[in-house]
Amino acid sequence: MTSIKTSYNRRAFLKSSAAAGGGMLIGISWLASCESAQVEEALTMPEEWFDFNPYLKIGDNGVVTIYSPNPEFGQNVKTAMPMIVAEELDVDWKNVIVEQAAYNAELYGMQFTGGSRGIMSKWDALRMAGATAKHMLKEAAAKNWEVPISEINTENGVLYHKKSKQSISYGALASAAAGMAVPEEVELKEVKDFKIIGTSRKNVEGLNIVTGKPLFALDYHQEGMLIAMIEHAPSFGLKLKSVDAADAKAMPGIKDVFTIKTYEDDYEKGGFDANAFGELVVVVGNSTWEVMNAKKALNIEWEPFKAYSETINGWRGKSVVNVPAGLESTASHNNKMDALAAKKGKIVRKDGDPESMFKNAAKIIERHYSAPYLAHNCMEPVNVFADVRDGKVRLAGPLQAPGFIEPAIAASTGISVENIDIEMTRMGGGFGRRAYSHYMVEAALISQKAKAPIKLMYSREDDMTNGIYRPTYRASYKAALDENNNLTALHIKAGGIPESPLFADRFPAGAIDHYMAEEWSIESNITTGAFRAPRSNFMAGAEQSFLDELAEAMGKDPIDFRLELLQKAKEQPVGERNDYDPERYAGVLELVREKSNWSEQKENVHRGVSAYFCHNSYAAHVLELSMEDGEPVVQNVCCAVDCGIVVNPDAAKNMAEGGIIDGIGNALYGELTFKDGAPEQNNFHQYRMIRMNEAPKSIDVHFVKNEIKPTGLGEPPFPPIFGAIANAMYKATNTRQYHQPFLGKDKVLG
Amino acid sequence: MASFDIKINGNKKTVEVDGATPLLWVLRDHLKLVGTKYGCGMAQCGACTIHVDGKAVRSCVYPISQLKDQKITTIEGLSDDGSHPVQKAWLEKDVPQCGYCQAGQIMSAAALLDANPKPTDDEIDAAMSGNICRCGTYVRIKDAVKTASKM
Ligand code: FES
Numbered sequence: 097m098t099s100i101k102t103s104y105n106r107r108a109f110l111k112s113s114a115a116a117g118g119g120m121l122i123g124i125s126w127l128a129s130c131e132s133a134q135v136e137e138a139l140t141m142p143e144e145w146f147d148f149n150p151y152l153k154i155g156d157n158g159v160v161t162i163y164s165p166n167p168e169f170g171q172n173v174k175t176a177m178p179m180i181v182a183e184e185l186d187v188d189w190k191n192v193i194v195e196q197a198a199y200n201a202e203l204y205g206m207q208f209t210g211g212s213r214g215i216m217s218k219w220d221a222l223r224m225a226g227a228t229a230k231h232m233l234k235e236a237a238a239k240n241w242e243v244p245i246s247e248i249n250t251e252n253g254v255l256y257h258k259k260s261k262q263s264i265s266y267g268a269l270a271s272a273a274a275g276m277a278v279p280e281e282v283e284l285k286e287v288k289d290f291k292i293i294g295t296s297r298k299n300v301e302g303l304n305i306v307t308g309k310p311l312f313a314l315d316y317h318q319e320g321m322l323i324a325m326i327e328h329a330p331s332f333g334l335k336l337k338s339v340d341a342a343d344a345k346a347m348p349g350i351k352d353v354f355t356i357k358t359y360e361d362d363y364e365k366g367g368f369d370a371n372a373f374g375e376l377v378v379v380v381g382n383s384t385w386e387v388m389n390a391k392k393a394l395n396i397e398w399e400p401f402k403a404y405s406e407t408i409n410g411w412r413g414k415s416v417v418n419v420p421a422g423l424e425s426t427a428s429h430n431n432k433m434d435a436l437a438a439k440k441g442k443i444v445r446k447d448g449d450p451e452s453m454f455k456n457a458a459k460i461i462e463r464h465y466s467a468p469y470l471a472h473n474c475m476e477p478v479n480v481f482a483d484v485r486d487g488k489v490r491l492a493g494p495l496q497a498p499g500f501i502e503p504a505i506a507a508s509t510g511i512s513v514e515n516i517d518i519e520m521t522r523m524g525g526g527f528g529r530r531a532y533s534h535y536m537v538e539a540a541l542i543s544q545k546a547k548a549p550i551k552l553m554y555s556r557e558d559d560m561t562n563g564i565y566r567p568t569y570r571a572s573y574k575a576a577l578d579e580n581n582n583l584t585a586l587h588i589k590a591g592g593i594p595e596s597p598l599f600a601d602r603f604p605a606g607a608i609d610h611y612m613a614e615e616w617s618i619e620s621n622i623t624t625g626a627f628r629a630p631r632s633n634f635m636a637g638a639e640q641s642f643l644d645e646l647a648e649a650m651g652k653d654p655i656d657f658r659l660e661l662l663q664k665a666k667e668q669p670v671g672e673r674n675d676y677d678p679e680r681y682a683g684v685l686e687l688v689r690e691k692s693n694w695s696e697q698k699e700n701v702h703r704g705v706s707a708y709f710c711h712n713s714y715a716a717h718v719l720e721l722s723m724e725d726g727e728p729v730v731q732n733v734c735c736a737v738d739c740g741i742v743v744n745p746d747a748a749k750n751m752a753e754g755g756i757i758d759g760i761g762n763a764l765y766g767e768l769t770f771k772d773g774a775p776e777q778n779n780f781h782q783y784r785m786i787r788m789n790e791a792p793k794s795i796d797v798h799f800v801k802n803e804i805k806p807t808g809l810g811e812p813p814f815p816p817i818f819g820a821i822a823n824a825m826y827k828a829t830n831t832r833q834y835h836q837p838f839l840g841k842d843k844v845l846g
Numbered sequence: 847m848a849s850f851d852i853k854i855n856g857n858k859k860t861v862e863v864d865g866a867t868p869l870l871w872v873l874r875d876h877l878k879l880v881g882t883k884y885g886c887g888m889a890q891c892g893a894c895t896i897h898v899d900g901k902a903v904r905s906c907v908y909p910i911s912q913l914k915d916q917k918i919t920t921i922e923g924l925s926d927d928g929s930h931p932v933q934k935a936w937l938e939k940d941v942p943q944c945g946y947c948q949a950g951q952i953m954s955a956a957a958l959l960d961a962n963p964k965p966t967d968d969e970i971d972a973a974m975s976g977n978i979c980r981c982g983t984y985v986r987i988k989d990a991v992k993t994a995s996k997m
């Protein structure tokens with residue numbers, strides 16, 4: 097067993113146990129539907145609950161409630177996180193009820209879902225929560241039986257003292273144990289002793305989802321609640337000039353029309369306070385349909401804004417961002433990017449002497465890659481319930497990190513954080529979009545102004561045209577080969593609007609003696625932010641397509657070629673800042689090679705391989721296409737992932753499958769274009785999403801087995817699939833794919 | 847405003863709304879049946895799929911005034927306890943990720959299996975390709991449809 101000091105969050109633990117006698121410390125979700133009915137139905141509720149710490153309470157009948165600290169957007173942390181607590185507590189999963197924890201940074205630290213960091217960031221805390229409670233139960237049993245604590249064992253919610261043949265259930269001892277002192281140190285299980293972690297458990301919300309229970313903020317209703325919708329500027333670069341609301345106000349069911357300004361002029365934005373349109377026209381009414389209609393009757397004038405700069409107080413400190421004036425278009429973006437891509441960029445890394453290697457090269461291969469803006473298109477459009485009355489703020493909404501937006505809510509409403517209550521509802525997708533939750537502030541301001549509980553809802557059009565988009569990117573890869581066709585130097589130049597996608601220290605950096613990475617960027621007034629695997633979601637496709645082309649030019653098998661580079665990175669690494677582990681990287685390639693029967697050639701099967709490291713995990717894919725009636729059809733994707741210990745294997749597979757399908761969709765179709773500052777796609781008739789008939793026929797997911805602490809999973813399988821589909825399409829059609837979307841709006845695959 | 851009597855999930859309800867109001871909003875705002883979801887409002891995503899006399903329709907573009915005497919079934923009416931074969935298959939295959947699209951997916955699948963109890967892969971594709979899932983659960987959905995077809 098491993099002992100760990102219970103230092104992390106200890107203060108919160110102490111507070112919790114001190115309050116155990118004095119009533120519930122942990123806030124209970126008031127969106128009552130958030131409980132796991134699936135488990136509850138089968139269980140008898142206890143007469144009394146005993147709080148052990150912010151993560152769990154035990155009932156007098158042995159039923160355990162575990163609070164899942166982080167918000168859920170489909171990656172299934174609401175099942176996986178409690179599994180970790182239950183494992184260390186050593187209880188039967190059947191006796192566990194799961195609830196979404198309230199937002200409480202003091203108790204839970206950062207409650208953030210994103211960056212594939214959920215399980216990774218809470219792994220220790222969750223294990224400790226279970227182990228601490230188990231220790232307190234043992235302590236109580238030892239006292240009861242007057243035996244040393246070291247002689248007490250636990251199994252499935254029962255404490256045993258073998259020598260004296262005594263046993264007692266957790267439930268029977270919960271009252272005494274909850275009063276025990278919180279231990280200074282607890283023991284954690286060995287990985288080999290895990291009984292819950294590593295076994296597949298069904299989604300705790302499964303039954304609620306398939307029976308259509310109200311789980312989402314959009315489903316929330318409260319007596320007297322009004323519906324609010326917004327109208328924002330139709331183009332980036334415009335701001336509000338004037339509103340004539342007379343017609344809209346006269347429409348049936350309409351209560352009010354007013355404007356709000358999300359942030360005050362002197363408010364210093366944090367890194368996640370990004371919002372596209374600062375001033376909004378709001379329509380408030382009785383029902384969604386009436387408000388939607390009234391929105392169309394608004395007469396609003398917009399005007400261009402002047403260029404300005406703002407200070408953003410982000411994670412890496414303060415920085416000044418310039419926001420240019422003007423109405424930008426995809427055509428002008430492309431011209432600007434072409435111009436900058438042709439110039440020297442800022443050199444971020446240089447190893448050896450790439451210049452002379454290129455000068456003396458027998459052959460140079462240079463390729464250019466591009467990708468457009470992408471909209472997140474979570475299936476649940478932006479929406480929030482807000483009730484801001486009597487100096488209190490109550491919000492329930494889909495958001496990835498309540499801690500990011502709370503200061504802004506306080507600043508804009510003038511209500512202090514102690515009086516702000518944020519409920520994290522299940523999200524109908526997140527993908528990075530809901531890390532930027534300006535809409536929470538908007539809803540709070542609307543409720544405050546309307547003096548009523550409201551539900552703010554964006555229409556799909558509002559959602560798609562008021563985005564925090566994936567930036568548009570370019571990358572050029574250039575390789576020098578000597579007369580023996582050996583790779584001697586690599587040069588990467590990447591840029592984008594408004595940021596560069598470059599990761600200078602990622603593979604193949606470290607595997608090539610002469611290497612240079614440059615970057616550039618262009619300012620813009622179009623808002624952008626994190627989108628599933630930021631930057632990697634473009635670089636992986638470009639890099640892995642280029643390596644494929646390079647391997648072909650060198651006459652090598654694409655997997656062998658990558659493995660050779662990785663071996664070099666392992667044995668004679670170049671530079672010191674390489675941010676990947678070549679052995680784990682090679683591990684997923686070897687696993688995918690084995691599982692996909694790579695060496696076997698099959699008729700009318702065209703395969704593409706791709707691998708990538710991001711968010712602390714490694715993923716490799718082999719994608720198989722076949723031609724049917726002259727069109728490529730994705731048959732199978734074989735996927736290998738190394739994300740350390742896998743908590744809930746079947747759910748983890750689901751996540752990898754989703755990443756693969758979502759990635760293929762974005763690679764083939766995803767595209768948001770602009771004309772005169774306005775997005776040219778505003779709903780799914782114009783923005784093409786992958787559909788069932790275009791998805792792979794099958795997907796096999798394999799995990800590398802090891803005992804490494806869990807690392808990311810929501811993002812890592814996503815970026816490399818862009819390369820796998822590009823490389824397979826080349827095999828099938830003999831045409832390389834350099835520019836996303838590979839198929840666009842109208843072409844078909846399958 | 848007009849008054850409409852509708853037959854829904856085995857019950858009779860009366861609602862006072864404008865005749866142009868799509869069923870989606872009648873369900874969600876007026877009847878508080880929020881299992882049916884809004885995704886696009888223009889028959890592009892399938893999140894709002896319900897059954898009208900057993901056929902899958904997009905409730906976001908179905909004005910209440912068009913309704914005559916048909917029976918409406920929503921996800922809540924399919925079964926409240928998850929006992930409908932499609933719901934059971936969905937649970938067995940642990941299909942959902944975020945879950946937002948799934949009520950629509952399930953309603954499309956249930957209508958398909960009603961009309962065609964043993965659909966081929968192509969028939970499943972044809973019936974289900976109107977339902978978008980951004981989370982990418984299509985492989986599992988197809989698997990679950992096949993599982994349900996055997997129940
Ligand atoms: S909301 Fe009806 S099809 Fe999308």
Ligand code: FES
Nearest residue numbers: 944945947979981
């Ligand atoms: S499960 Fe999230 S959109 Fe389908």
